Amino acid sequence: MPARVRFLRAPLAAALALLAGCGGGEVSGEVRRPVTQDEAQLLALVRLSAYESSPAALTVRVPGPAGVTVVTGVVDYRTRRASGTFTVPGRPAAGGALAWDAGSVSVDPAGGPRRWSRRPYTRDPLDRALLLTLQLGQDRPENAQLLAQSGAQWLGRRRLPDADGREGGGEGPYEVFAGPRPPGREGARASPLTYWVDAKGAVRRVEARLTGEGPAATVDFTGSPAGPVAPAGPTATAPPQPRDGNG
Numbered sequence: 001m002p003a004r005v006r007f008l009r010a011p012l013a014a015a016l017a018l019l020a021g022c023g024g025g026e027v028s029g030e031v032r033r034p035v036t037q038d039e040a041q042l043l044a045l046v047r048l049s050a051y052e053s054s055p056a057a058l059t060v061r062v063p064g065p066a067g068v069t070v071v072t073g074v075v076d077y078r079t080r081r082a083s084g085t086f087t088v089p090g091r092p093a094a095g096g097a098l099a100w101d102a103g104s105v106s107v108d109p110a111g112g113p114r115r116w117s118r119r120p121y122t123r124d125p126l127d128r129a130l131l132l133t134l135q136l137g138q139d140r141p142e143n144a145q146l147l148a149q150s151g152a153q154w155l156g157r158r159r160l161p162d163a164d165g166r167e168g169g170g171e172g173p174y175e176v177f178a179g180p181r182p183p184g185r186e187g188a189r190a191s192p193l194t195y196w197v198d199a200k201g202a203v204r205r206v207e208a209r210l211t212g213e214g215p216a217a218t219v220d221f222t223g224s225p226a227g228p229v230a231p232a233g234p235t236a237t238a239p240p241q242p243r244d245g246n247g
Contacts, residue, residue, distance in 0.1 A: 032153045032178065032190075039154050040144040043177050045201025050137035050221065051077040053202065058084075058133060062126045062210070062217045066090060069126055071098060077137030082130070100130045125210040129217045132208055136219065150180030151191065160196070160205065172196075174204055 035043060050056065060071040066089045073084015080102050087095040096109035099116075105127065106118040121127045155176040162169030179193040194216070196205035207216040 032155050035148050035152045035154050035177065037144070037148070039175065039177070040148040040152060042175065042197060042199075042201050043147055043152055043179075043195065044142040044144040046142075046195055046197055046203045047136060047138045048141045049200070049202040051139050053221075054078065054137055056137075057222045058082075059220045059222055060129050060133060060217065061220075062129050063215045064089070064125065071126075071130070073098065075133050075137070077134075077139075080134055082133060098130070100134070102131075102134055105130060125217060128210045129208060129219065132206070133219055136203065136206060147180050151178075152180045153178040153190070155194065158196070171204075174198055 054077040055074050056077075057074050058072075060073075062069045062071075069086065069088045071084050071086045073082055075082040081099070082101070083097070083099040085095060086098050087093055094109065096107060098108075099106040104118050104120055106116045108116045121131055155178055157173045158176050159168045159172030159174070160170035161167050174196040175198075177195045177197060179191040179195060181191055192209040194207040195203055196207075197203055202221075204221055206219040208219070209216045
């Protein structure tokens with residue numbers, strides 16, 4: 001069984017702070033400036049737009065030493081629950097079903113009778129990414145003035161990579177923002193979170209630097225999932241159901 005699957009089932013201590021101690025999102029040669037008032041207003045709508053479009057399909061990619069772990073699922077911001085499937089790299093690759101909420105992760109590895117294992121969150125990057133997905137939606141807009149005062153920055157206008165991974169060849173363009181600095185890190189040069197936002201304030205992608213180095217994890221809001229929604233796990237009676245389209 002690959003190491004990440006063994007880790008997913010381990011009942012370790014929960015993380016106390018999701019992004020504490022993470023590196024910032026600055027990239028060498030990147031153009032950045034403070035957000036304008038209009039840009040701050042757009043960024044302030046991101047979490048509300050995600051909330052209003054839920055249940056929403058998403059794909060989470062978390063790079064690691066052995067490759068990229070991929071989670072495909074659905075999040076419901078009204079119930080603060082999510083469910084999906086995961087694939088971890090290895091020879092052979094492995095996977096299974098996942099369900100997560102604000103307090104715990106439930107894992108059901110594939111390949112045998114359905115047997116959920118529930119545990120608290122840990123400091124592993126995959127756990128941090130799962131917990132982050134639940135924090136990307138709320139039922140009210142942010143305070144645009146506070147976002148601007150807390151160091152939010154405009155990074156440019158970009159397109160997503162295309163299906164072959166070529167940078168700038170995919171859908172878009174999107175306004176790309178570095179979020180505000182985390183509380184207690186006023187001296188930090190950049191936020192560990194980057195948001196790709198359309199002209200209406202809907203978030204398409206979030207990049208998160210969950211460790212001090214290496215590539216960022218990504219959360220892509222993808223509309224309706226291509227396959228069936230995974231069971232919701234032992235803490236819920238039914239999984240969230242996606243809407244068609246992107247909201």
